[in-house]
């Protein structure tokens with residue numbers, strides 16, 4: 001069968017199962033499993049051709065997906081360590097990569113020196129979903145076993161629209177995750193780093209994520225969690241951290257503006273005492289702080305004490321905060337809520 005035939009027949013199965021699903025809600029869970037099983041799947045195993053595995057590298061499986069792919073294809077990645085740098089090209093949308101567990105399926109590479117082209121995972125395609133795996137940039141990580149100077153060394157660079165990560169980890173030190181462009185959803189993910197380690201102009205919700213600060217190698221100089229890159233008042237992008245947990249070692253600012261209209265909001269987030277009292281740093285926006293949107297709403301923990309915060313931190317009404325923290329901020333057209341392999345509950 002050719003790929004388009006596989007795609008077409010599995011699309012038919014999907015439609016039929018969905019109809020059954022809507023008419024008999026109780027059986028839906030079962031059907032969702034069948035539905036997933038009906039997707040064309042490529043299997044990756046670190047030892048290569050073993051059992052049903054077709055590939056020994058994730059990139060080889062991605063390369064096998066045809067250009068301008070129109071139907072979801074699943075790439076199932078068995079547990080193990082994959083020493084490779086992965087690119088999902090812009091002309092390969094609808095790839096769902098599923099690992100065996102956040103700490104079980106691990107991709108490790110160690111390119112460094114620039115934010116361009118160093119990421120262990122580069123995702124350029126729209127409609128991409130990745131679940132249950134870790135992407136590490138090993139150049140400065142783990143810090144306790146590493147003497148390299150701290151330089152930009154990315155674990156992830158996300159440039160496509162409609163991209164979701166569930167139970168994934170991005171591990172690095174400086175510029176760990178370049179969340180640059182498009183609407184993104186990170187749920188139950190772990191992001192570790194010290195300097196600007198979540199940065200870019202993405203329009204993203206980070207929900208129930210662990211923000212692990214590893215700033216002790218900076219020897220007392222505070223690090224920065226978010227360096228958001230909103231560039232103009234007409235841009236809709238921003239980083240929303242919702243129900244997250246900030247902890248780790250060293251000291252950290254919550255964020256600083258990478259570009260002049262930077263927007264970062266922490267909502268219902270637990271903050272350990274590693275957050276510096278000022279909270280935010282103005283960086284190149286000194287004197288233009290009024291252009292920034294930096295806010296905390298209903299956060300808790302010793303790091304959330306606002307007594308020492310910069311005077312220009314925004315205070316928003318509940319309504320304003322709801323507008324950003326609601327899923328409609330990234331999902332007004334339902335690309336997440338209608339997706340089969342979402343993890344919304």
Ligand SMILES: *[C@@H]1O[C@H](CO)[C@@H](O)[C@H](O)[C@H]1NC(C)=O
Pocket residue numbers: 042051052053054
């Ligand atoms: C994957 O391997 C199985 C069995 O080893 C084979 O039947 C199938 O055609 C392979 N699929 C691809 C896309 O190579």
Ligand SMILES: *[C@@H]1O[C@H](CO)[C@@H](O)[C@H](O)[C@H]1NC(C)=O
Pocket residue numbers: 232234235
């Ligand atoms: C936003 O502003 C920039 C710069 O003035 C302009 O180039 C762009 O077209 C504007 N975009 C929208 C959607 O208004």
Ligand SMILES: *[C@@H]1O[C@H](CO)[C@@H](O)[C@H](O)[C@H]1NC(C)=O
Pocket residue numbers: 208243244268
């Ligand atoms: C706040 O976050 C915690 C931890 O994720 C969650 O259990 C709780 O339901 C959230 N509270 C609200 C009001 O959303």
Ligand SMILES: *[C@@H]1O[C@H](CO)[C@@H](O)[C@H](O)[C@H]1NC(C)=O
Pocket residue numbers: 310311312313314315
């Ligand atoms: C927000 O409220 C705090 C505490 O009342 C205040 O110090 C701060 O200046 C306010 N921020 C702005 C931008 O007015």
